[in-house]
């Protein structure tokens with residue numbers, strides 16, 4: 001497999017510029033094929049930070065861990081790869097620090113959200129509406145319920161709720177009704193193609209069809225993997241574990257995620273002035289963080305031309321202040 005065949009990392013230059021600024025532990029919570037991790041390790045080496053640094057790579061997909069192991073072979077001593085969910089980041093990094101990294105500060109955390117190209121391009125994983133495959137969509141293979149479980153067991157209202165909440169799909173109710181009708185006429189919906197056909201039967205305009213297909217598949221993927229729940233936890237625990245001047249960088253690909261990241265960053269970077277109208281002269285609590293990217297950074301036109309997946313990428317970065325209360 002060539003260098004980026006598994007997954008071509010997006011906005012590598014921007015991520016490295018924002019993230020790699022000091023020695024310490026770097027956590028890549030979405031290791032994937034290891035493209036960003038490799039760039040982080042190379043940057044640490046170039047800057048002379050390598051000796052007192054360690055990269056912790058986490059992915060809930062064991063196949064990604066195996067792939068990244070190969071890519072990061074030359075940095076094996078400086079790398080710890082852990083299969084698991086990034087919502088467990090505190091326990092994962094805590095165990096490594098207890099075992100070997102001692103007081104090494106957490107200098108950076110990267111989250112490159114969503115699924116990898118490899119996952120999408122593997123029909124058996126069921127992420128793609130363009131290929132026939134089982135309606136699975138679990139990032140951690142074999143664990144928990146599948147998209148098929150949702151599509152075949154949820155009541156119409158609940159189904160419409162999932163499509164609307166996690167996919168922001170305007171025709172969620174009509175699509176849910178068509179799913180339920182298919183179930184009672186033809187039995188279980190087990191193949192991605194069947195689900196795609198149902199969506200197409202409701203959204204007929206070809207231009208809208210692709211967007212609706214993407215939204216419906218996104219909604220089910222988010223529900224199956226509890227993506228927003230995991231994101232909420234990793235943002236909170238990740239921010240807490242950062243050392244002073246440590247940074248967290250998050251790349252998101254759709255508005256639900258980006259909104260969550262933006263709100264969370266704004267909240268922890270805002271001084272607490274108590275209830276409105278009290279008129280305090282100084283805040284009850286000064287914010288411990290500052291937002292580095294007011295507006296999110298986006299991929300360059302050149303990158304988008306070469307890698308269309310970069311088109312929707314938004315990079316947001318936060319930094320822990322040097323001293324809390326500063």
Ligand SMILES: C[S@@+](CC[C@H](N)C(=O)[O-])C[C@H]1O[C@@H](n2cnc3c(N)ncnc32)[C@H](O)[C@@H]1O
Pocket residue numbers: 007008009010029030031032033034035036037058059060061064084085086087112113114115116117139230
């Ligand atoms: C967009 S890809 C990351 C690609 C990676 N930056 C690279 O350079 O190859 C997202 C990866 O994160 C993993 N992932 C998504 N959500 C996760 C979670 N909650 N915990 C652990 N891994 C997760 C997916 O399995 C996938 O491999």
